[in-house]
Amino acid sequence: MNMFHILFLFTLLSSTSYASVNDFCIADLKGPNSPSGYQCKPPNTVTVDDFVFSGFVAGNITNPFNIALTPAFVTEFPGVNGLGISAARLDMGVGGSVPMHSHPGATELLIMAKGKITAGFITPSGPYVKKLKPGDVMVFPQGLMHFQVNSGKGKASAVLAFSSENPSAQLLDLLLFGNSLPSELVAQTTLLDVAQVKKLKPLFGGRG
Amino acid sequence: MNMFHILFLFTLLSSTSYASVNDFCIADLKGPNSPSGYQCKPPNTVTVDDFVFSGFVAGNITNPFNIALTPAFVTEFPGVNGLGISAARLDMGVGGSVPMHSHPGATELLIMAKGKITAGFITPSGPYVKKLKPGDVMVFPQGLMHFQVNSGKGKASAVLAFSSENPSAQLLDLLLFGNSLPSELVAQTTLLDVAQVKKLKPLFGGRG
Amino acid sequence: MNMFHILFLFTLLSSTSYASVNDFCIADLKGPNSPSGYQCKPPNTVTVDDFVFSGFVAGNITNPFNIALTPAFVTEFPGVNGLGISAARLDMGVGGSVPMHSHPGATELLIMAKGKITAGFITPSGPYVKKLKPGDVMVFPQGLMHFQVNSGKGKASAVLAFSSENPSAQLLDLLLFGNSLPSELVAQTTLLDVAQVKKLKPLFGGRG
Amino acid sequence: MNMFHILFLFTLLSSTSYASVNDFCIADLKGPNSPSGYQCKPPNTVTVDDFVFSGFVAGNITNPFNIALTPAFVTEFPGVNGLGISAARLDMGVGGSVPMHSHPGATELLIMAKGKITAGFITPSGPYVKKLKPGDVMVFPQGLMHFQVNSGKGKASAVLAFSSENPSAQLLDLLLFGNSLPSELVAQTTLLDVAQVKKLKPLFGGRG
Amino acid sequence: MNMFHILFLFTLLSSTSYASVNDFCIADLKGPNSPSGYQCKPPNTVTVDDFVFSGFVAGNITNPFNIALTPAFVTEFPGVNGLGISAARLDMGVGGSVPMHSHPGATELLIMAKGKITAGFITPSGPYVKKLKPGDVMVFPQGLMHFQVNSGKGKASAVLAFSSENPSAQLLDLLLFGNSLPSELVAQTTLLDVAQVKKLKPLFGGRG
Amino acid sequence: MNMFHILFLFTLLSSTSYASVNDFCIADLKGPNSPSGYQCKPPNTVTVDDFVFSGFVAGNITNPFNIALTPAFVTEFPGVNGLGISAARLDMGVGGSVPMHSHPGATELLIMAKGKITAGFITPSGPYVKKLKPGDVMVFPQGLMHFQVNSGKGKASAVLAFSSENPSAQLLDLLLFGNSLPSELVAQTTLLDVAQVKKLKPLFGGRG
Known part of the structure; x- marks a missing residue:
């Protein structure tokens, strides 16, 4: 088999996949936005670091709510542009709480990591509230009003995942x-x- | 030209469009629901009345809020199943108001018919509020908290349109x-x- | 409770929602179009008037068809960009008619306001035609050929809602x-x- | 390495993909339809023949239009259910033509196989018409009115592909x-x- | 204000949101599947436990690959039906690895919890590989071939989130x-x- | 009837459809990409040739695999931008084969034109393989690994259609x-x- 020929053929076969919008579209945050997301960075400038977010660490909870939310949304993590998913880290001190809020158009998963969190969402047909511990995952369907309260005796933390790369939070207060x-x-x-x-x-x- | 042949041909050509899910899918409200909507009624039982809703009239506003909302959603109007659109009629007596609420996953258009309505939606970056009169249309983007108040001296009414066939209302109170x-x-x-x-x-x- | 801290926290929590493509995306009509709609206006230039269209009034029906159509589509009403909904007002003089047409990819709701309109759509499996009066809403599923005729003795008018922000009309003639x-x-x-x-x-x- | 362990692990890892709606969903044509398509056949009854349609052959053109259309839509080819694509074969005798029609919600590709076909679609901003020969592919954007005429001296044929598994044809006549x-x-x-x-x-x- | 009246009004206003497919649709796993997901459980049988998955714990890694994957997909967690999101927990012993695989139609986020994992995906334009530590999140765009290897000296674990409620795994081997x-x-x-x-x-x- | 008036009216009625993003959006390949596709060419520069691709001919199979793939994807055929469909022509010499590959997010139809091709896709629940001849159409559901081998004694060719305008090929090797x-x-x-x-x-x- 001739290496040159194979390479040539594969280049031909796969030429359309270079820079394909279908594979990925790293957000060019300096460019304009559109209903489907940000414009794509030129493919030849993409590196592995566009696909990695490195600040997913506990935030500072020295505040009245005793909580910190660390987002990895498209504005911090341009690699998720157009992919319909993002994440955040939630840290709660003793007595901390995330007050009522909703995410228009995004479902949220809360994946317990540490401590105890009482979480719930409220709908016209009733509230759905549960005291969660590590090993539990709770889903908050899109657009519904929900809250989280540290109901344990120590710190609590959780990983949040969203079905949108930009799940804006509508904090009721x-x-x-x-x-x-x-x-x-x-x-x-x-x-x-x-x-x-x-x-x-x-x-x-x-x-x- | 031979009529029999033409008919035969057209029947052939169009046979796949009979009962097509792509043309329409009237909700069978007695059957199960799914993430994409209700199952379709058998096509041979569909009549023009499945495409017409006839109760779009002013409701009774003799109540504490002095308002009435008359929905034409999929549960009242099975013809909109799967089509991503529905409507409602809003009637407001003097001093009436529709308190804060949101529609998860549905954008709302308010089309003024009579009187004056002060309407608005609130976001983390600020409120967007306007006093509306006949000739005005206002859009409330999906999932955002909004309200309507009769700010005129007489009755007010409006047509509402939604980008969902089943825009559940999350009334804050x-x-x-x-x-x-x-x-x-x-x-x-x-x-x-x-x-x-x-x-x-x-x-x-x-x-x- | 310390106001400064609360404000600081909320700013943190909600920072990603400022200018979010998920909340809204007002069309920049001077910029390029894309398959998902127009680019978004810079968020800091958005005002409440971007969400309100004020020309939803009866048009001039002094023409051969005795009708007027007043659109509130994305090109007139940039606030609906990316939201999948728009509206129009239809006014018909005595004997007026909207001839056969279709909207590729958009479903239409016709909400009667005044007079009598005979409306219908035609499919390979048959026509669906109804004489409508105030209180009636009719749905014309996406892409199907349909028409409206003033079948009363006076003027007629209706509100139209579409499941697209830009429901181009394909007029058969x-x-x-x-x-x-x-x-x-x-x-x-x-x-x-x-x-x-x-x-x-x-x-x-x-x-x- | 221990074969039993590997098998056991892989079974675990991949257990959720058995019968997954995400891999495929062969239409159960005897069951009810829904806005997203037909219900899925039980996965354990699926065979390779569900993914193959074997009647994609020239139809009988002995009719007034001198044409034959052979569809491979979901009703003939249940394997495309939910996948948003289907095909048809078009055969045209001398002088044959496919009269004006549209497909609500489906784009069509016409891929020339033999002969010469003059094809076009018409929009409010003008007609787009071209005489096609083998080697040509033409796209008819969704919902637009279009036609095909055999403009050569012999038979013509083409492969049609649609961006819908059930592209109902709305034949104008x-x-x-x-x-x-x-x-x-x-x-x-x-x-x-x-x-x-x-x-x-x-x-x-x-x-x- | 009269409590009875308010209740009556709110019941009216919100009646359409009871059991709405738009709020949520808990999978009835015994019923048939469809391209949009499983049928919904009857709303009056839904409890908070439908929204909570409680088995998100470390699996048994005593196997040739030294890994365990614990899914919370729709088949284990019916509450995510129709919501386009799910999660899994990955545990890796020393030297463990998840071999090459892809998820058709689902993007994956890997959120590091413990240890060190070298992860990557491969495309025609090159591999994107990174050694990850706690605090890192990596995105694997939909349908691309990827792998994870425990590259640390102890155990490693991560939370995975997917942009699909049923992200079937296609394990290359x-x-x-x-x-x-x-x-x-x-x-x-x-x-x-x-x-x-x-x-x-x-x-x-x-x-x- | 007065021609001037009719023209005036129709211009009014259809003014919003000129240059509508809903009718079509020809890719401006020199502009930036976005998650929904390329920006649209200015409508007044669109001609019928934007809707026709003329290079759908047999490619050169003088290479180690004895095959040629001729794509009509958005990068070669800007008219399919945003329409979710594209095509390619496959030519195979004696003994030729298209090795294992997948298309993330695109379903493929293979429509046999000449010769014999053994084609299949592989899933965790088993392979689906079939020897195809002219008259056969096979579907490869989105994202699944598949292959094609010329299993006849002469040349073989097929038309491929994809449910994406840019179905990047992930060639396993x-x-x-x-x-x-x-x-x-x-x-x-x-x-x-x-x-x-x-x-x-x-x-x-x-x-x-």
Whole structure:
């Protein structure tokens, strides 16, 4: 067999796969976005490091919620562009909690690593809440409001996986209180007391 | 030209389109559901009435919110099964409001028909709120928390269209207060005062 | 609780959702198009007016068909880019009609507002035609040929919703007669008489 | 190395792929349909013959159009269920033509095998027509009206591929004339002369 | 405000979301499969345990490869049905390795938990290989051939996440050698020596 | 009827379909790629030749494998951009074979044109292999490893269709041996003998 011929043939056969959008499309974060994701980096500039994210470590939990979320979404990890998956690491100190939030268009898996977490999502037909321990995986279907609370006596941590490369988090308190809407409008549309709204607004940077 | 032959040929040519899942798939609501929607009714039982919904009329607004929502979703309108679209009619009395809610996985269009409605959605980067009048159409991107308030002096009404045949509504108050979660847990995960939670729970059927 | 810390935390938690392609992607109509839609406007230039279309009013029906179609598609309403939904307003004078047409890849809902409209779509297995009145909604499954005729004694109007942000209309007469194909070729491929083709060509700007 | 252990391990590792919906899903044509296609045949009854269609041969062109279309769609070839692709063989005698038609939601590739075919599709912005010979491939984007005419002096044939496993054909003449709609309604919505409609109705089995 | 009225209204508003296919669709594993996944369990039988998988623990690595894979795919974890995401746990003893394999239609994230793993995927334009440690996440784009090797001095483990609820694994050796194809055919289509094929066949249960 | 008015109306009605991304999006191969495909060429520069590929002819089979593959993928045929379909022509000399390969995310149809081809794909649950002749069509579900061998006494040829406009080919030998990975690593992750790996590496341009 002739090596030159084989190489030539294989080059021919596989020429269309070089730089193929179907194999991968590393995000060019400086370019424009589109409904399907970011434009692809030129294929000849791609290296293995585009496929590896190296900051998946415990974040600083010295804050009022005693939690840290370390995302590996497309904006930190351009290799997942267009692939419909991403991850994050959740660390919770004693008494820590991730307040109510949702991810439009993304399902979340919570994979327990350490400690005990009481987690749940709420739907019109009822809440689904469970106390989780290592060995447990819980799914939060896309777009549903959910929360996590450290219900153990020590630290807790978990790996989160999302069915989207960019699962934006809609934190309920930030939505309701971190804005400039009149407190009366917020109260009217949430049925909360105006006093409650006015009390929480300053905590989340809201005005009005 | 010979009519018999033409008919024969056309029958041949088009035989695969009879009962095609690609043309339409009327929901058999008594059968099981699947991630792509309901099973299709047998094609030979389909009539034009499967494609028409006739109850798109103003509902009764004699209730605390002074509103009525009349849905034409797949469960009322089996003809939209698998087609990724549905509609609803919104009627609002003076002072009426649709409180905060979201539709996981469905974008909503609000098409003003009568009166004045102040509508908005809230995101981590800020609220987007507008006072709408007939001639206006507003879009609420999928999964985002939004509300509508009758801000005029008379009745208001609008047509809603959704990018899903089954755009379940996640009403924030029903989620937070219409359940059996301990009030302390709700307070912890929403940062609301426990007293506020305990005050609203009975209004939405919640316990605990 | 310390406001600074909370704000800091929330900024951290939600940083990935700023400018997220998942929340919305307002079309930059001056930029290039792609199979998934237009590129997104820079997020910091987005205002509430990007989510509102204000020209959804009755068009001028002083024309041979006595109809007017007012679209709110992505080219008029950049806020629906990537969201798979759009709308249009249809106004029909006495005797008006929207001739046969189809929307490749888009399902249409017709929501009656005023008057009486006889509407239908035609498939190889038969026509589905209905006389509609206010309170009725009819669905025209994607890609099927359909029409609407004002069958009442006064004006008629309807709201149309589409399962695509850019539901291009393929008007049968414009396709068949508004082109430069030889009349003989049109006749051969439609089985219409050549004389019929030659009669209609000039009406739709066709040559040949 | 111990064969038993290896086998045991591989069975473990790959157990989830047995009968996986992700590998393939042979249509159970006797079961119900759904928006995503037919239910899957039980995996243990699948044989290689489910993946092979053996009737892709020239059909009988002794008919008024001098053509034959031999489909390998999901209803004839259950192996393509859920895979979004299918094929057909087109044979055309001298003077044969496939009249105007569209495939809702399916793009078509025409791959020339023999003879000469003039093919085209028509859009509001103009017709795209080309005389094709062996070595040519033409694409007809989804949902657009198109036609094929044998423009050579002998027989012609082509392979057609579709981006759907069930690309229903909407034959314009059958739609317009093969139904029970009043001729006047057809004329009104097509702008054809009533006499033209009445002349063609009987040829396609229509009444009225 | 009247509690009865509010409850009544909310029931009305949210009635369509009860049992909605859009919220979730727990797999009924005893029912038939379809291209979009399994049929949904009746909503009134759903409990929180349908959303939790509790066997995500280290498997037994006493086998020739010194590895264990513990899947939480739809067949073990019916709650992920239709949601496009799943997970698995990988445990590797000293010298353990997961041989070459691919997942058709699923992207994989590998999230390091312990030890050191050299992982990589191979494409026509080159291999992408990296020695990973805790804190690293690597993405293997859908359908590409990849492997993992314990390259540390102790045990290693990782969490895997997949962009599919049923990411069947195509293990190269099992594909090539665990079948009844003639060794000569395998050799011809892989360019391996016949002797090599004949040597490996018995290890993977192959005949011929 | 007034021609001017009709033209004016039709222009209005169809204005949104000019240059619509929904009708077609010819790839601008010089622009950037995105997860949904290439950017669209400006619509006013599109001609019928963008929809026709004219090099679908037998390639040169004077090479060690006695085969030629002539692709009509998006990089050669920009008209299929965003449409999810493409084609290729396969020519095989006596004894020719297409070695094991897969297409991530694309299903393949093989439509026999001439000769005899033994084709098959391999899965964990077994191989599916068939000797094909003209009149046969075989489907290779997406992402599965497959091969084709000329098993007749003369030349063979086939048309291939793919459910992707860019079905990159992952040729097993090129993946395994055409790289710079250490032979020992390749051997470890394939279970092949190191000697076998070292023998094949030079044939495919690999080093190490």
